[in-house]
Amino acid sequence: MKQVVYVASPESQQIHAFHLGEEGELSLLQTVDVPGQVQPMVLHPDGHRLYVGVRPEFGVVTYNIAHDGTLQQAAMAPLPGSPTHVGVDLQGRFLFSASYSFNNVSIHPINEKGEALAPIHVLEDIQAPHSANIDPTNQLLMIPALKEDRIRLFDFSLQGEATPHHIPALQTAAGAGPRHMAFHPNQHFAYCVNELNGSVDVYQRDVTNGQYRMVQTLDIMPSDFKETRWAADIHITPDGKYLYTSDRGSSLISVLTVSEDGSVLTLVGHHATQTQPRGFNIDHRGRFVITAGQKSDAIEVAKIDQNSGALTTLKTYPVGKGPMWVSILELKN
Numbered sequence: 133m134k135q136v137v138y139v140a141s142p143e144s145q146q147i148h149a150f151h152l153g154e155e156g157e158l159s160l161l162q163t164v165d166v167p168g169q170v171q172p173m174v175l176h177p178d179g180h181r182l183y184v185g186v187r188p189e190f191g192v193v194t195y196n197i198a199h200d201g202t203l204q205q206a207a208m209a210p211l212p213g214s215p216t217h218v219g220v221d222l223q224g225r226f227l228f229s230a231s232y233s234f235n236n237v238s239i240h241p242i243n244e245k246g247e248a249l250a251p252i253h254v255l256e257d258i259q260a261p262h263s264a265n266i267d268p269t270n271q272l273l274m275i276p277a278l279k280e281d282r283i284r285l286f287d288f289s290l291q292g293e294a295t296p297h298h299i300p301a302l303q304t305a306a307g308a309g310p311r312h313m314a315f316h317p318n319q320h321f322a323y324c325v326n327e328l329n330g331s332v333d334v335y336q337r338d339v340t341n342g343q344y345r346m347v348q349t350l351d352i353m354p355s356d357f358k359e360t361r362w363a364a365d366i367h368i369t370p371d372g373k374y375l376y377t378s379d380r381g382s383s384l385i386s387v388l389t390v391s392e393d394g395s396v397l398t399l400v401g402h403h404a405t406q407t408q409p410r411g412f413n414i415d416h417r418g419r420f421v422i423t424a425g426q427k428s429d430a431i432e433v434a435k436i437d438q439n440s441g442a443l444t445t446l447k448t449y450p451v452g453k454g455p456m457w458v459s460i461l462e463l464k465n
């Protein structure tokens with residue numbers, strides 16, 4: 133399996149693309165100059181396009197991905213706010229862009245050439261939406277609204293319309309600050325990392341009616357941690373065995389094991405990583421965690437111990453300035 137790692141560095145307006153080798157080694161494939169400060173990125177499910185949000189002229193840029201993983205700019209469409217997070221529905225027909233500062237989430241059609249177009253709907257008055265996540269049914273849009281302490285829920289139609297779900301939101305603890313989400317591969321559990329209180333909430337999906345309910349809240353920081361909590365990202369391994377979160381102030385990755393059914397998380401350790409790990413990701417085989425240090429201008433490849441989930445640093449690589457997003461593609465050919 134060949135994989136390509138893309139790293140977005142807004143301060144130098146660059147994307148670095150690396151081939152990921154069998155032993156976790158990276159070799160630089162391409163450095164792309166982006167027309168703007170590039171922040172969030174998302175891959176199309178077919179693996180042929182990469183979408184990135186840029187500033188200060190708010191836009192989403194579509195890149196075509198060649199057979200070797202290199203990028204070529206194909207299109208650019210406007211956004212109604214600064215892009216904080218971008219997502220794509222599971223059929224690859226619509227792109228979502230959440231804007232923390234503009235309190236909105238826009239929905240963009242993706243045309244037959246795979247290009248993200250101007251928005252057809254904008255959901256307004258969502259206080260500090262930090263991400264927009266389509267659930268595994270592809271029918272529910274889950275939007276962690278950091279300043280509302282709840283995850284707003286919208287029914288998502290095949291036409292790309294989002295209407296308030298009959299249960300409008302999932303409430304978190306006061307001051308939690310819900311931020312990013314991950315889904316268990318069994319499709320029955322969703323996990324949300326809370327930026328401000330450094331916790332993860334576990335939500336179980338009732339298969340009979342599709343409703344989510346919180347079943348666990350777990351502190352992700354070391355028991356003696358007294359500093360300000362500033363959690364950022366969350367990812368689960370493809371086999372659903374291990375879950376990782378990052379905290380920026382401490383520059384730690386938390387290592388959690390996941391019970392076989394996905395319902396119970398257990399904190400098993402911490403890994404010291406690059407300074408201010410705002411974004412990281414896991415490769416498609418579940419063997420490596422690749423973390424961007426927003427303040428170190430470097431990424432780290434760490435190996436996952438398959439028996440415990442523990443991380444061991446393999447090597448660090450320089451990238452652009454202020455790296456904050458990591459996306460990993462499995463090349464199909």
Ligand SMILES: O=C1O[C@H](COP(=O)(O)O)[C@@H](O)[C@H](O)[C@H]1O
Nearest residue numbers: 171214215216231232233327364
């Ligand atoms: O995580 C955070 O994100 C928000 C929004 O980020 P932006 O890149 O869309 O401006 C940021 O304002 C906040 O300070 C930070 O903790």
